[in-house]
Every structure is written in structure tokens, then in C-alpha cells.
Amino acid sequence: MPVTMQDVAQRAGVSVKTVSNVVNGYPHIRDSTRHRVEEAIDHLGYRMNVSARNLRIRRTGMITLNVPELSLPYFAELADSVIRAADECGWTVLIEQTGAERARELEVLAGGRRHLTDGVLFSPLALGPDDLGRFDVDFPLVVLGERVFGAPADHVTMNNVEAAQAATAHLIAAGRRRIAVVGAHPGEVIGSAALRLTGYERALADAGIPLDLALVGEAGLWHRATGAETMGRLLDSGVEIDAVFALNDAMALGALHALHARRIDVPGDVALIGFDDVDDVRYSVPTISSVDPGRDDIARTAVELLVARISGTEEPYRRIVPGTRIVGRGSTDEAEGDGEKVVTVLPGRVEDIEASPLAAGL
Amino acid sequence: MPVTMQDVAQRAGVSVKTVSNVVNGYPHIRDSTRHRVEEAIDHLGYRMNVSARNLRIRRTGMITLNVPELSLPYFAELADSVIRAADECGWTVLIEQTGAERARELEVLAGGRRHLTDGVLFSPLALGPDDLGRFDVDFPLVVLGERVFGAPADHVTMNNVEAAQAATAHLIAAGRRRIAVVGAHPGEVIGSAALRLTGYERALADAGIPLDLALVGEAGLWHRATGAETMGRLLDSGVEIDAVFALNDAMALGALHALHARRIDVPGDVALIGFDDVDDVRYSVPTISSVDPGRDDIARTAVELLVARISGTEEPYRRIVPGTRIVGRGSTDEAEGDGEKVVTVLPGRVEDIEASPLAAGL
DNA sequence: CATGTACTCTACATCGTTGTAGAACCCTCG
DNA sequence: CGAGGGTTCTACAACGATGTAGAGTACATG
Numbered sequence: 001m002p003v004t005m006q007d008v009a010q011r012a013g014v015s016v017k018t019v020s021n022v023v024n025g026y027p028h029i030r031d032s033t034r035h036r037v038e039e040a041i042d043h044l045g046y047r048m049n050v051s052a053r054n055l056r057i058r059r060t061g062m063i064t065l066n067v068p069e070l071s072l073p074y075f076a077e078l079a080d081s082v083i084r085a086a087d088e089c090g091w092t093v094l095i096e097q098t099g100a101e102r103a104r105e106l107e108v109l110a111g112g113r114r115h116l117t118d119g120v121l122f123s124p125l126a127l128g129p130d131d132l133g134r135f136d137v138d139f140p141l142v143v144l145g146e147r148v149f150g151a152p153a154d155h156v157t158m159n160n161v162e163a164a165q166a167a168t169a170h171l172i173a174a175g176r177r178r179i180a181v182v183g184a185h186p187g188e189v190i191g192s193a194a195l196r197l198t199g200y201e202r203a204l205a206d207a208g209i210p211l212d213l214a215l216v217g218e219a220g221l222w223h224r225a226t227g228a229e230t231m232g233r234l235l236d237s238g239v240e241i242d243a244v245f246a247l248n249d250a251m252a253l254g255a256l257h258a259l260h261a262r263r264i265d266v267p268g269d270v271a272l273i274g275f276d277d278v279d280d281v282r283y284s285v286p287t288i289s290s291v292d293p294g295r296d297d298i299a300r301t302a303v304e305l306l307v308a309r310i311s312g313t314e315e316p317y318r319r320i321v322p323g324t325r326i327v328g329r330g331s332t333d334e335a336e337g338d339g340e341k342v343v344t345v346l347p348g349r350v351e352d353i354e355a356s357p358l359a360a361g362l
Numbered sequence: 363m364p365v366t367m368q369d370v371a372q373r374a375g376v377s378v379k380t381v382s383n384v385v386n387g388y389p390h391i392r393d394s395t396r397h398r399v400e401e402a403i404d405h406l407g408y409r410m411n412v413s414a415r416n417l418r419i420r421r422t423g424m425i426t427l428n429v430p431e432l433s434l435p436y437f438a439e440l441a442d443s444v445i446r447a448a449d450e451c452g453w454t455v456l457i458e459q460t461g462a463e464r465a466r467e468l469e470v471l472a473g474g475r476r477h478l479t480d481g482v483l484f485s486p487l488a489l490g491p492d493d494l495g496r497f498d499v500d501f502p503l504v505v506l507g508e509r510v511f512g513a514p515a516d517h518v519t520m521n522n523v524e525a526a527q528a529a530t531a532h533l534i535a536a537g538r539r540r541i542a543v544v545g546a547h548p549g550e551v552i553g554s555a556a557l558r559l560t561g562y563e564r565a566l567a568d569a570g571i572p573l574d575l576a577l578v579g580e581a582g583l584w585h586r587a588t589g590a591e592t593m594g595r596l597l598d599s600g601v602e603i604d605a606v607f608a609l610n611d612a613m614a615l616g617a618l619h620a621l622h623a624r625r626i627d628v629p630g631d632v633a634l635i636g637f638d639d640v641d642d643v644r645y646s647v648p649t650i651s652s653v654d655p656g657r658d659d660i661a662r663t664a665v666e667l668l669v670a671r672i673s674g675t676e677e678p679y680r681r682i683v684p685g686t687r688i689v690g691r692g693s694t695d696e697a698e699g700d701g702e703k704v705v706t707v708l709p710g711r712v713e714d715i716e717a718s719p720l721a722a723g724l
Numbered sequence: 725c726a727t728g729t730a731c732t733c734t735a736c737a738t739c740g741t742t743g744t745a746g747a748a749c750c751c752t753c754g
Numbered sequence: 755c756g757a758g759g760g761t762t763c764t765a766c767a768a769c770g771a772t773g774t775a776g777a778g779t780a781c782a783t784g
Contacts, residue, residue: 004770015734020772028731050477051422052770054413055739062456069442071641076438080431083459092478094424095457097445115412116454224645228700253645260647261700279433280642283586283615285622338623366740377764382742390761414740417769 003046011040023048062092062117063306066108068100068125072223073250073278075123078144081299082121089307100221102126106134114139119306124148129190140309142302146192150353154305154317158293159324159346160192164199165206166326166344167273167291168245172207174332176243176271179204182230182255183219183247196247196275214239219251227254235262241270249274249281252288256331272331286330287338297322297348317353324348365408373402385410424454424479425668428470430462430487434585435612435640437485440506443661444483451669462583464488468496476501481668486510491552502671504664508554512715516667516679520655521686521708522554526561527568528688528706529635529653530607534569536694538605538633541566544592544617545581545609558609558637576601581613589616597624603632611636611643614650618693634693648692649700656710659684679715686710 005023009016014033021029022037040046054060065082067075079095086093094117098104105124107113109131114120119140124147127134135143135151142154149155171179181200185193197216204211214237217230227246231254234241244259246252252274259266266272266286274281277292301320308315326344328334334341367381374381376395383391384399402408416422427444429437441457448455456479460466467486469475471493476482481502486509489496497505497513505517533541543562547555559578566573576599579592589608593616596603606621608614614636621628628634628648636643639654663682670677688706690696696703 002770006770016770017735017772018733021733024772028733030732033732047473047477049417049770051413051416052739053772055411055417055741056770056772058739060413070432070438070445071442073435073438076432076435076441079438079457080433080459083432083457092456092475094454095441095445097442111409113454115409224641228645253642257645257647257700279586280615283590283619285619285647338619364740368740378740379742379765380763383763386742390763392762395762411740414769415742417771418740418742420769 002049003044004049005046007044008037008040008046011044012036059310060116060118061090062094063303063310064094064096064113064117064120066096066098066105066120066122066124068123069097070095073280074248074276077278077295078123078299081296082303085296085300085303089303091303091307098125100125106131109134109137111137111139119310121302121306128188140306142306142309144298144302146190146195149190149319152317152353154309155319155353156298156302156305157319157321158192158298159321159348160195161199161202162346163291163293163324163326164196164245164247164275165203166199166324166346167275167289168200168203169206170289170326170328170332170334170343171243171245171271171273172203172209174243174267174271174334177209178212178215178240179209179243179245180215180217180231180234180239180241181245181247182217182227182234183222183251184216185220186218193247196245200245212239215241219247222248222251224250224254224257227251228258229254231255231258232261235259235264243271244273246272246274249276249278249288249290252290252331253280253284256284256288267331267333271333273326277327281329282338282340284331287340289329289332289334290327292325292327294322294324294348319351319353320348321350322348364411365406366411367408369406370399370402370408373406374398421672422478422480423452424456425665425672426456426458426475426479426482428458428460428467428482428484428486430485431459432457435642436610436638439640439657440485440661443658444665447658447662447665451665453665453669460487462487468493471496471499473499473501481672483664483668490550502668504668504671506660506664508552508557511552511681514679514715516671517681517715518660518664518667519681519683520554520660521683521710522557523561523564524708525653525655525686525688526558526607526609526637527565528561528686528708529637529651530562530565531568532651532688532690532694532696532705533605533607533633533635534565534571536605536629536633536696539571540574540577540602541571541605541607542577542579542593542596542601542603543607543609544579544589544596545584545613546578547582548580555609558607562607574601577603581609584610584613586612586616586619589613590620591616593617593620594623597621597626605633606635608634608636611638611640611650611652614652614693615642615646618646618650629693629695633695635688639689643691644700644702646693649702651691651694651696652689654687654689656684656686659710681713681715682710683712684710 005016005019008019070076083093105126123144188194217234219226219230246255274290277290281288281290324346325342328341328343367378370381371378432438445455467488485506503515505515550556579596581588581592608617636652639652643650643652686708687704690703690705
């Protein structure tokens with residue numbers, strides 16, 4: 001039997017509503033009254049019943065963050081950033097894992113659990129452009145990532161094409177010509193893999209280097225394990241390689257592992273760059289150059305957009321792309337010791353969703 | 363204006379309570395009635411208002427998981443496991459980060475946000491034995507980790523001393539004698555650092571190797587960065603080293619980095635073993651041997667204990683220590699290629715909390 | 725002195741659900 | 755046929771907070 005406002009009111013000799021007013025900082029309260037109420041609250045150890053308040057004000061003060069898996073470093077770090085950002089505005093985050101399973105991702109959009117929170121930050125990995133229609137949901141939603149473009153919702157994404165282009169250009173600038181890719185998803189036209197591959201192709205074209213498909217390694221899931229496998233396959237195929245662009249850092253770590261296993265020197269024989277700039281790449285040997293997509297920016301922006309929607313904004317849906325930096329480290333010989341050096345800075349941008357669903361990602 | 367049970371009842375031509383009964387699977391309902399209600403629910407797209415239900419039944423169906431930081435791989439993986447385990451029993455997890463700040467950890471015990479959830483899984487990092495009294499809280503609580511022993515709460519912890527002893531013995535069995543430690547917390551008598559160090563000392567004693575304090579490296583926070591620093595300090599001190607026991611995997615990764623930076627071959631010149639068995643250590647070069655503390659077991663056990671407390675169990679508080687395995691990998695030359703081999707298996711155990719607060723951890 | 729306005733507080737209805745108590749019906753059995 | 759027991763359903767009062775409307779002051783103003 002917990003303490004309620006009723007109990008506090010009784011002890012302080014005021015009405016329940018006055019207690020409520022004190023708790024909520026309503027200004028027109030006599031100091032003496034306020035103090036009596038506060039004394040009663042302290043004395044009784046009163047704590048607001050959130051369920052009751054939520055029922056009354058029709059808000060939960062919570063948002064859901066939907067990610068594939070927390071054990072993937074990128075998503076763990078993203079969750080960390082989102083929780084901090086939400087905390088700053090007084091919101092609480094509920095994390096749900098979908099395991100990148102299509103069925104569970106669809107359930108998110110079906111609103112299976114939406115009643116628990118006021119809105120959803122959704123980072124799909126299994127859904128694709130074909131599911132665009134399903135994103136037209138009746139609850140506040142902000143989409144993260146590159147699986148869908150043009151959904152009727154705010155969207156925070158990365159500067160994939162340009163960043164990948166810059167990352168590849170960084171390898172080319174170091175004199176590399178035989179640049180392998182780890183993590184391609186053949187047949188995809190949208191999604192991180194396709195977009196980053198496009199950037200890679202553009203950089204090659206800019207430098208007049210012909211595209212050699214033998215250098216493009218496929219990898220379904222972007223884990224360390226698949227990165228190592230794919231790198232191994234490429235190396236075993238006998239194709240000449242003097243650099244590797246891993247489409248994310250987990251795979252870059254796996255690729256590095258595979259290179260070492262074959263006694264190939266990085267960056268001496270093969271240079272390497274990843275994508276995401278997770279903490280891990282600063283402690284591998286050598287440290288790995290990467291693309292920093294502005295994770296904190298992504299998190300803060302996403303939370304702000306969602307909170308605005310929850311508050312009822314009717315503004316047109318927008319796509320926001322935070323600024324991106326290419327960070328050079330040991331694996332591209334960019335820094336002596338464990339230092340790092342920002343080699344490229346790409347500005348962020350804001351676009352209208354309606355404008356051009358596909359082009360926007362490119 | 364969302365759809366309520368009222369609306370459903372009206373459409374189905376029944377009372378609100380009957381709708382409630384259908385929704386909650388009450389058995390004594392005529393099939394025809396049930397179908398009418400279900401049709402109405404589908405047709406109107408009704409979804410239960412959780413706040414109202416929570417208010418009525420005095421439960422939220424949520425538990426809080428309090429960890430220092432999700433960006434630390436061990437805690438990200440722990441959170442992953444906890445969310446899965448809770449999901450299986452129909453519970454939802456709210457993650458809170460304390461950043462290992464003492465003030466925020468105290469706030470957890472003060473119950474600052476307890477009203478949001480039915481119970482708390484708490485993994486403190488800043489609190490210590492002196493704070494034992496504060497764990498006597500009036501809400502269901504399960505403690506994780508090694509910072510406090512003997513608190514009036516269920517406790518799920520690791521087999522620290524024996525596991526560390528076995529890990530050290532593993533290095534000794536490989537012929538190493540000059541075994542450095544990375545991550546000690548001088549002056550501590552409880553906590554992961556102290557317990558693991560005790561195991562280390564016991565293994566040395568068993569093998570008749572004298573303890574050399576010059577080999578014991580201090581590191582406050584157990585991050586990759588501090589592991590690298592500490593390893594660097596030990597190496598620069600000129601003391602002879604032929605093996606390293608890093609008190610967790612993050613520091614093992616950092617240590618490996620520092621060893622590589624000095625062109626020291628692992629495991630040729632120096633063998634290395636960590637603690638936690640996070641996913642990362644399977645992809646470093648070489649792969650790192652580690653202590654697998656049974657993370658899934660820890661998560662499942664913790665959730666079960668907490669749910670039991672929430673249900674009102676009055677059983678005496680217990681400390682549960684899941685079984686532990688020592689996994690040999692490349693860094694101790696235990697497996698060719700990327701293989702791994704379980705070199706030791708330690709059984710789990712269950713103890714009464716009251717029995718012996720301190721001895722239990724040892 | 726009457727009037728208006730700002731302050732301080734209260735009573736009551738209300739948010740959407742579930743527990744309780746009991747009504748109405750059916751069936752079975754002595 | 756009446757008692758007893760199960761089934762099926764309903765009315766009503768909670769759960770603990772907040773919004774609304776308004777009562778009662780106090781003070782300044784014309």
C-alpha cells in the first residue's frame with residue numbers, strides 16, 4: 001500500500017489537488033502551504049504513481065528504440081547515445097530488439113507494442129523498399145538507417161554515398177588501385193550496402209579506375225565473422241588487392257583478422273578503411289581508419305524529431321543527414337602511432353521527404 | 363481519441379467487463395459472444411491502454427536494468443541477454459545508464475525512478491561494501507556483479523576467484539612464470555579486481571611462484587584505453603614479462619594493442635588471457651583466450667530471481683554463481699587457426715546470503 | 725464604497741481498465 | 755419440483771492522478 005497524494009494531502013491539511021499543484025510546480029501557492037506539503041511528501045516518502053498520471057494526461061513519457069541487436073557494437077553505441085539524448089529532454093527509452101527478423105520488424109509497424117510508449121525510433125534491417133507502404137502508421141515514428149527511403153515519416157540517415165566515395169578516394173589518394181569491397185549485397189538498390197557501393201564506384205570512376213567485380217565481396221550480415229569470411233574468400237581467390245573498403249567496422253575488424261591470419265601486412269601490403277567509427281577500431285592493430293557518421297548527432301536529431309511529432313507537429317516529413325568525417329588511422333598509414341587525423345569533412349543536410357525518395361539517398 | 367473498451371463493448375453489444383474478460387482470456391464466455399467481441403476489436407483496431415491497466419492492477423510488467431554504459435561490450439551483451447530472457451517470460455526491460463557515477467548509482471537505490479517498473483536489476487560499479495546498508499530497499503531488487511557482497515537482496519555474480527585462479531593456472535601450465543596483471547585496484551578487498559587478483563595469487567602460490575608486485579598493473583576504469591595504457595606502463599618499466607592476465611576483455615584488447623605496438627609477439631613472447639568472453643576476443647589477432655562467466659545464465663537467473671521477488675517470494679536471499687569455463691584461443695597458443703578449446707570447466711553454485719558475506723565471494 | 729483582478733485553494737468529474745458482487749439462466753440430482 | 759452448482763454476463767466502485775470551474779480571499783482602482 002504505497003503512499004498516495006491522498007495521504008500527503010491529509011497530513012498537510014490541504015486538498016489532493018493542491019498536492020498535485022505543488023508537485024507540478026504550479027506557481028500560485030502560498031509558501032507556507034508549499035512547505036507543509038513538501039514536509040508531508042518527505043515525511044511519508046511519497047512518490048508519484050506514474051501509471052495514474054499517464055492515464056490522466058495521456059502520455060507515457062517514454063519512447064521505444066527498435067534495433068536489431070545490442071550486441072552489435074554500432075547499435076550498442078547508438079542506444080547509448082539515444083538514451084543520453086532522451087535523458088536530456090526528460091524522456092525515457094525502452095529498447096526492443098528485433099534480431100533483424102522480418103516478422104518482428106513488421107510487428108513494430110503493426111504497432112504491436114506501441115501502447116507502451118509515445119513514439120518509436122525504428123532502425124529496420126530486414127524491411128526494404130517494398131514495405132514502404134507499411135510505414136504509414138498512426139503513431140509518431142522516426143526511421144533510422146538506409147533500408148527505406150521515402151517512407152511517410154521523418155528519417156535520419158547517413159551520408160552514405162558521399163562518405164563512401166570519400167573513403168574510397170582516401171585509399172586512392174594513398175596510391176591504391178586494387179581496392180576490394182567487403183560486405184556487398186548484390187541486387188540491392190537501396191540500403192547501406194548498395195549506397196556505399198555506389199560511392200565506391202563513383203570514386204573509382206573519378207580516378208579513372210575500372211570497376212573489377214572480382215574485387216567486390218558479398219556478405220549478408222555485417223558481423224565480424226562475415227567480414228573475416230568474405231576477406232578470406234577474396235584473398236583465396238587470388239585476385240590482386242592493395243586496399244580494402246569494409247562497408248562497416250565490424251567487418252573491417254573481421255577483415256583485418258583474416259589479413260593477419262595470412263601474414264599480409266596492414267597497411268604495408270593492404271590498406272583498410274571501415275565505416276561507423278565504433279570504439280573498437282581505435283584499439284585494433286593497426287588502428288583502422290573509418291567513416292564517422294556522427295552518431296551523437298543522429299541520436300540527438302532523431303530524438304528531437306520524434307519528440308516534435310509526439311507534440312503534434314504537422315510539418316512535412318524531413319530527412320536529416322548529419323555531417324560526416326573520414327578519420328584516417330594506422331590502417332591507411334595516415335597517422336603515426338595511435339594518432340588519428342580527420343582527412344575529409346562532409347557537411348550535413350536537411351531535405352524534404354516528398355522531393356525525391358530515391359535520389360535523396362544517393 | 364483512441365478506441366476504448368467502451369467503444370468495443372458498444373459495437374459488440376456487451377458490457378465493458380465482458381470485453382475485458384475476452385481480452386484477458388477469462389474462460390466462461392459463450393463462443394458467440396467472444397466472436398462478436400473479437401470482431402469488434404479487429405474492426406475498431408482496439409488496443410489496450412496500458413496505463414489504465416497498470417493503474418488498476420498495480421503492476422507495470424516492466425523491469426529496470428541498470429548498467430554503467432552500453433558502450434562497454436560486456437554490458438551491451440549483458441543487456442542483450444537480459445532483454446531476451448525477460449522477453450521469454452513476457453517482461454519488458456527498461457535500460458538505465460549510470461555512467462558508473464556514484465551519485466547516479468545511489469539514486470537507483472533511493473528509488474528515484476522505481477515507480478516506472480516493478481523491479482530493478484542493478485549492476486553497480488561505483489558503490490562498494492560501505493554502501494551495503496543502502497541496499498535494503500523497499501522494492502524488488504537483484505544485484506549483479508562483484509561490487510557488494512552480503513547486501514539484503516538476491517545476488518548473481520561470477521565465480522571470480524576460482525575462475526581467475528584457473529585462468530592463471532592455464533598460463534602457468536603453458537610454462538609461463540612472469541605473469542603480469544592488468545587492471546588491479548590496489549586497496550580494494552571486494553570487487554571484481556580484488557577477487558580476480560586473489561585468484562591470481564592463489565594460482566601463483568599453488569605453483570610455488572613468488573608474487574612480484576612489479577608485475578601487477580593498476581587500471582581504474584576497465585576500458586580498452588586503460589588496458590593499453592597499463593600494459594604500456596608495465597612494458598616500459600622494464601620488468602620481465604612472459605604472460606598477461608587482463609582482468610577483463612576490454613583491457614585484454616587494449617593490452618594486445620600495446621604489445622603489438624612494441625612488436626612483441628603474442629603468444630610467442632607473451633601469452634595473454636582475458637575475462638568475460640565478449641564477442642570481440644574471437645576476432646582480434648591473435649584471438650584471445652578468456653573466461654566465459656556464463657552471461658546467458660547470469661541474465662536468465664537474474665530475471666527469474668527478480669520476477670520471483672516481484673511475485674512476492676519471501677525466501678531467504680540467495681547468491682547464485684553460474685558455471686564458468688576457461689576458453690583457450692590463439693593468445694595462449696591453445697588452438698591452431700581460429701579454433702578454441704575449453705580448457706577448464708568450473709561448476710556453478712547457490713549459497714545463502716546470510717551465511718558469510720565476504721567469504722562467499724572468495 | 726462598489727468593482728475588478730489577481731491569488732490561493734477546493735470539490736468533483738474524469739482518464740480506461742479490472743475486482744467484486746450479484747443477477748439471470750441452464751442443468752443435474754434427490 | 756426445489757435445491758444446488760456451474761456458466762455467462764452486468765453494474766458499480768475502485769486504482770491515483772489531473773483539468774475544470776468556481777469559491778473565497780486580498781488588494782488596488784475609480
